[in-house]
Amino acid sequence: MLNVKxxxxxxxxxxxxxxxxxxxxxxSGEFVFLVGQSGAGKSTLLRLLFxxxxxxxxLITYRGRNLARFNGRELLNYxxxxxxxxxxxxxxxxxxxxxxxxxALEVVGHSPQAVRKAVPEALAQVGLLDRRHAFPAELSGGExxxxxxxxAMVRKPQLILADEPTGNVDPDTxxxxxxxxxxxxxxxxxxxxATHASDMVDRLRQRVVQLERGRVVRDDKRGGxxxxx
Amino acid sequence: MxxxxxxxxxxxxxxxxxxxxxxxxxxxxxxxxxxxxxGGFMLLSANVRHVVRTIESNVEIAVFAAMDADVTALYSQLxxxxxxxxxxxxxxDEGLRELGLALGDAELFQVxxxxxxxxxxxxxxxxxxxxxxSSAAEAIRGMPGVDTVDYGEEIVAQLLAITRWAxxxxxxxxxxxxxxxxxxxxxxxxxxxxxxxxxxxxxxYLGASNGFIRLPFFLEGTVMGLLGALLAxxxxxxxxxxxxxxxxxxxxxxxxxxxxxxxLLGPIFGGILILGTAVGAFGSLLAIRxxxxxx
Numbered sequence: 001m002l003n004v005k006x007x008x009x010x011x012x013x014x015x016x017x018x019x020x021x022x023x024x025x026x027x028s029g030e031f032v033f034l035v036g037q038s039g040a041g042k043s044t045l046l047r048l049l050f051x052x053x054x055x056x057x058x059l060i061t062y063r064g065r066n067l068a069r070f071n072g073r074e075l076l077n078y079x080x081x082x083x084x085x086x087x088x089x090x091x092x093x094x095x096x097x098x099x100x101x102x103x104a105l106e107v108v109g110h111s112p113q114a115v116r117k118a119v120p121e122a123l124a125q126v127g128l129l130d131r132r133h134a135f136p137a138e139l140s141g142g143e144x145x146x147x148x149x150x151x152a153m154v155r156k157p158q159l160i161l162a163d164e165p166t167g168n169v170d171p172d173t174x175x176x177x178x179x180x181x182x183x184x185x186x187x188x189x190x191x192x193x194a195t196h197a198s199d200m201v202d203r204l205r206q207r208v209v210q211l212e213r214g215r216v217v218r219d220d221k222r223g224g225x226x227x228x229x
Numbered sequence: 230m231x232x233x234x235x236x237x238x239x240x241x242x243x244x245x246x247x248x249x250x251x252x253x254x255x256x257x258x259x260x261x262x263x264x265x266x267x268g269g270f271m272l273l274s275a276n277v278r279h280v281v282r283t284i285e286s287n288v289e290i291a292v293f294a295a296m297d298a299d300v301t302a303l304y305s306q307l308x309x310x311x312x313x314x315x316x317x318x319x320x321x322d323e324g325l326r327e328l329g330l331a332l333g334d335a336e337l338f339q340v341x342x343x344x345x346x347x348x349x350x351x352x353x354x355x356x357x358x359x360x361x362x363s364s365a366a367e368a369i370r371g372m373p374g375v376d377t378v379d380y381g382e383e384i385v386a387q388l389l390a391i392t393r394w395a396x397x398x399x400x401x402x403x404x405x406x407x408x409x410x411x412x413x414x415x416x417x418x419x420x421x422x423x424x425x426x427x428x429x430x431x432x433x434y435l436g437a438s439n440g441f442i443r444l445p446f447f448l449e450g451t452v453m454g455l456l457g458a459l460l461a462x463x464x465x466x467x468x469x470x471x472x473x474x475x476x477x478x479x480x481x482x483x484x485x486x487x488x489x490x491x492x493l494l495g496p497i498f499g500g501i502l503i504l505g506t507a508v509g510a511f512g513s514l515l516a517i518r519x520x521x522x523x524x
Contacts, residue, residue, distance in 0.1 A: 050434075072439075080436035090431050107437035109234040151435075 001159070001190055002026040002049060007058030009044055009214075018044040020214040022058070026192060028158075031185045033201050033223075034194040036211035042194035045211070046161050049192065050082060051075060080108055083152025083189075085162035089144045091136040097123065097147050098132040104151045122154040126180060142173030149177070153184055160184065162193040166200065174200055182206075234441050242448035249421055253453055256417040260457025261464070263410040264505050268465045270399045271497045272488075277395050279488045288362050290369065290380040292352040298374030300350050306372055307352055312361040317353040324348040349376060407508065410457075414512025418450050422517055429520055439521045446517045447510060454509020458502045466498065 002025065009019040019041040026032055034042045048055050051067045060067045062078060070078060083104075091100050101122055102115045110118070123129040126146040136144055145165055152160050162181065166174035178193075178200040185191045195201065201208055201223070208223030209216060246253050294303055300318065307316045319327065325346050329338035341347070356365045362380055370378045422429070432442050473487035488494065 076436055076438055079434075082436075084434045090427070090434070092428055092431060103431070104435045106233070106237050107432050107435045107441060109231045109237075109441075111233050 001028040001030075001063060003059075003061045003064075004045075004049075005059045005061075007048065007055045007060060009041075009048060010056045017056075017214045019048070019055070019211075022211075022214075022216055024209060024216060024219060026190060028190055029185070029188050030190050031182065031204070031206040032190075032192045033204075033206055033208045034192060034211060035196070035198075035201060035208055038196075039213075040211040041214040042211055043163050044214075046163050046192065046194055050084065050161055051078065080155065081158045083155065083157040083160040085145070085148050085152045085160060085165045087164035087167040089136070089141075089148045089168075091144055091147055091151075093136055095135075096132065097128060097134050097136070097139070100136070100147055101151045101154050104154050108155070118154050119150075122150040125153070125183075126150045140173075141169045142177065145169060145173075145177055146180070149180055149184075153189070157189060159190045159192070162191070162195075164195055165193060166195060166197045171197075171199060175203070178204060235444070238441065238444035239448060241445035242452070245421060245425070245445060245449050246452060249424070252417055252420060253449075256413060256453045257457045257460065259413045260410050260454055260505060260508065261460035263406045263413070264458055264461035264501050264508075265465055267403050267406045267504070268461055268497060268501045270402055271500070272465070272469055272494075274392075274395055274399045275488050275493055275497060277392050279493070281392055284384065288356075288380050290354040290356070290362065290366050290378060292354055292369055292375055293377040293379070294350040294352065295374050295376040296349055298350070298376075300374075303372065303374045304352065307354055307369065310365060310368060312356045312358070312365045312368075313354055314357045315353075315355040319351045319353060321346050321348045321350050324351055407504070410454075410505075410508045411512045411515070414450050414454060414509050415516045417453070418446055418513045418516035421449065422446060422520055426520070442521060443514065443517050446513045450509040450511075450513025450516070451506055452509070454505045454507070454512070455502070457509070458505020461505065462498050462501050465501070469494075 004022050004024050004026075007019060007022045008017055010017050022041075022045065034045060036042050047053060048060060051060075051070065054068050065074075067078070092103065095103065098119055101119045105115045105118060120129055120132070123132055126149055128143060128146050128150065131139065131143065136147065139147065145168070148165070152162075160181070165181075166177050169177065174197050178197070181191050181193065182204060205222050208218065208220045210218035210220075210223075292303075292307065294300055300320075304316060304318055307313060322343055325338050325341055325348050328348065329336075354365070354369065356362055363382070366378050366380050366382075369375055429442055469487075473489055476487050
């Protein structure tokens with residue numbers, strides 16, 4: 001599905017590489033943990049996969065197509081196949097839980113009827129249907145992240161990219177969130193999660209790609225968390 | 230962008246205007262003031278042009294015959310000029326009487342007899358078109374028996390100079406006011422964009438197109454521009470109506486009547502509406518531009 005080939009990334013004005021010579025493949029329906037210390041390049045890699053920007057060198061392809069060659073319309077279509085989940089949730093404070101999830105459908109032009117059908121389904125899946133009228137400030141961190149996950153999955157994306165999704169929640173909640181991701185993955189959605197949460201990584205026994213100083217140092221099919229993080 | 234997106238954007242534009250009512254009112258008022266002053270200049274300019282045209286079309290060429298001129302021959306010569314519409318002969322004794330009346334002391338002029346009347350015979354010549362005044366005057370100057378030709382060219386020249394000056398001032402002021410209005414709209418929309426920066430970021434992550442993100446701001450700016458233009462037009466219309474009524478009541482000479490016809494005022498007020506809307510739309514597009522750069 002996604003092919004990363006010899007990708008390096010250096011930010012403007014910086015002499016150091018955020019990523020250096022990364023090569024990896026993410027297959028359709030895979031569940032991949034990107035692990036590594038802060039500054040190892042996990043978030044940079046996620047952003048490159050989202051094509052938030054282009055790599056300094058190297059090639060990233062999606063189903064054989066070079067992301068760098070996408071025109072405006074193709075880029076939009078590509079991003080619409082991806083659900084993003086953030087550490088800081090990025091929910092809109094003035095919108096209710098329902099409206100936040102509905103937003104993902106409205107911005108791509110879904111009809112109100114489609115919104116009314118899809119949003120309750122997504123909220124039920126993350127166990128927040130009864131909180132649909134609440135505002136983000138009225139929710140716990142875990143609940144807010146569930147809304148973030150519901151928003152990411154409501155369009156039934158092919159790929160979910162999550163950047164430290166459990167970074168702001170307690171371990172129990174983190175485990176529940178990871179189980180939620182695993183459940184979504186079982187429906188066929190490819191999931192790539194950048195995380196520090198070693199417990200989760202160990203427990204889920206999924207593929208682990210470990211980065212260190214911008215390089216892939218380990219790619220383990222049924223890995224756990226190795227090393228000091 | 231489909232119908233659902235359009236409906237969503239419209240709703241967002243209205244919500245944003247409602248949420249930032251005071252800011253929107255300030256912008257609308259500032260746009261209205263800029264456009265109002267601009268419209269005032271346009272009306273002033275239209276009136277100056279109108280006065281100049283009226284004066285030009287009423288210009289009369291006064292042809293003073295030489296004392297020994299053959300008046301009848303000169304009359305027929307003047308009448309045969311193609312550009313001439315009308316020739317009126319004011320004989321010297323009639324001229325003397327008119328001068329006495331004009332100076333308010335007819336008796337004083339009774340000392341003059343036809344023999345010692347110092348005034349010459351005068352022809353009042355009117356041409357068919359204002360533009361032909363100077364060429365007709367030149368042709369008449371060359372005719373035998375003509376002493377002096379006068380058509381108030383200094384007045385016309387002065388009026389033309391005033392029009393030119395007013396036009397330059399109008400263009401400069403319009404440009405300044407236009408830019409001022411655009412920058413105001415940009416500043417206000419930018420505040421609105423900044424207030425919604427987080428939302429714009431989320432929208433981009435959710436795959437919203439630039440057009441979709443832009444549309445609510447575009448609508449917001451356009452509505453503010455249009456409302457400002459409507460407000461400016463309304464105030465200007467009321468002021469102009471009152472002012473032109475009072476000028477007409479002053480019973481000034483015919484050539485100083487203000488412009489009131491819809492053919493002349495229509496383009497000015499229409500122009501204000503179009504300009505206001507364009508300023509709002511263009512300003513909002515400029516304001517949002519830098520937030521939509523793709524990496």
